[in-house]
Amino acid sequence: MSHCELEEVTRSINDKISLIKKLLDLRAVANDADKRGFLLKIEQDVNAINGLLDRFEKCVTQQRDLLKHLKELDEFFQEDVQDAHHLKENIPQHMPCKGQQAAQRGQAEGHCRQADAQVEPQEQPPPRKPPRSHIKEMEFITVEEFDTIPQYMKGRLTYDQLNVAVRSINTAVMAKYRILQQPTKSLSNTARKLHQRFKEQETKETKGQFFVVEEDLRELAQLKLDKRFVGMLNMLRHCQRLKELRGGGLTRYMLL
Incomplete structure (x- = not known):
C-alpha cells in the first residue's frame, strides 16, 4: 500500500x-x-x-x-427568421396584379360558358367597352407560365427579363392612350400629331382594343426592336398576352 x-x-x-x-x-x-x-x-x-x-x-x-x-x-423562431430573410431576398421583381388570378379563373369560366353556348345557342349581350378613363395593361408573366414556354423560345432569356419587356410595353400603351383620351385642343403640336397618327392606325378589328405598333415602342418606351425583343414578343403571344394584327404595312400588337 x-x-x-x-x-x-x-x-x-x-x-x-x-x-x-x-x-x-x-x-x-x-x-x-x-x-x-x-x-x-x-x-x-x-x-x-x-x-x-x-x-x-x-x-x-x-x-x-x-x-x-x-x-x-x-430554434423554430430562428428557422422562421431564416425563411423570412430568404423570402425578402428573393421577392420577384414583377408580381402578378391583384386581379390576375381572378381574371384567369374568369377566362376559364368563359371558355366553359362558350362551350355550353355551342351546344345550346342563345343571344349574348354585346361586350362592354372599357370606360374611357381605363387603360388596359398587360399582366405580368407568372413563374408557372414562364415554365410552360418551350426552351427553344426562351433560350437564355430569364423570367425577370421577360417581365421587363412587359413593363416597357405597358409604358408605351399608357403613354399612347393617355394622349388619345385627351381633347385634341388641349394637346401640344407634337402630341396632336401623335394623336392623329394613332387614329390613322386604328382599324375595325382594333376598335375598342388597346394596341401599339413598333414605332410606338421605339418612341414611347425607348425600346430597341432587335431579334431578342422579337423573341420576347413570340413568348408573350405564347402566354396569350398579345396577338399580332397585320395590315396597311403595320404590325399591330394588341393586348389580350
Missing part, C-alpha cells in the same frame, strides 16, 4: 470515529431533559429545511424543463 493510500484510509477512519463521538455526545445530550427540547427544535428546523430543499429541487426541475422548451422555441 502506498503512502497516499494509507493517508486516505487513515482519514476515512478518523472521520468515522469523529462521527461516532458526535453521535455519542448527542445521545448523552438527549438524556438531559433541559437540552432535549433544543434537540427537538433543531429536528423541526432540519425537517423544515429538507422540505424547502425538496420544493427548491422541484422548482429547479420545472425551470430546467421550461428552459429546454424555450430553446426549442428559439
Whole structure:
C-alpha cells in the first residue's frame, strides 16, 4: 500500500470515529431533559429545511424543463427568421396584379360558358367597352407560365427579363392612350400629331382594343426592336398576352 493510500484510509477512519463521538455526545445530550427540547427544535428546523430543499429541487426541475422548451422555441423562431430573410431576398421583381388570378379563373369560366353556348345557342349581350378613363395593361408573366414556354423560345432569356419587356410595353400603351383620351385642343403640336397618327392606325378589328405598333415602342418606351425583343414578343403571344394584327404595312400588337 502506498503512502497516499494509507493517508486516505487513515482519514476515512478518523472521520468515522469523529462521527461516532458526535453521535455519542448527542445521545448523552438527549438524556438531559433541559437540552432535549433544543434537540427537538433543531429536528423541526432540519425537517423544515429538507422540505424547502425538496420544493427548491422541484422548482429547479420545472425551470430546467421550461428552459429546454424555450430553446426549442428559439430554434423554430430562428428557422422562421431564416425563411423570412430568404423570402425578402428573393421577392420577384414583377408580381402578378391583384386581379390576375381572378381574371384567369374568369377566362376559364368563359371558355366553359362558350362551350355550353355551342351546344345550346342563345343571344349574348354585346361586350362592354372599357370606360374611357381605363387603360388596359398587360399582366405580368407568372413563374408557372414562364415554365410552360418551350426552351427553344426562351433560350437564355430569364423570367425577370421577360417581365421587363412587359413593363416597357405597358409604358408605351399608357403613354399612347393617355394622349388619345385627351381633347385634341388641349394637346401640344407634337402630341396632336401623335394623336392623329394613332387614329390613322386604328382599324375595325382594333376598335375598342388597346394596341401599339413598333414605332410606338421605339418612341414611347425607348425600346430597341432587335431579334431578342422579337423573341420576347413570340413568348408573350405564347402566354396569350398579345396577338399580332397585320395590315396597311403595320404590325399591330394588341393586348389580350
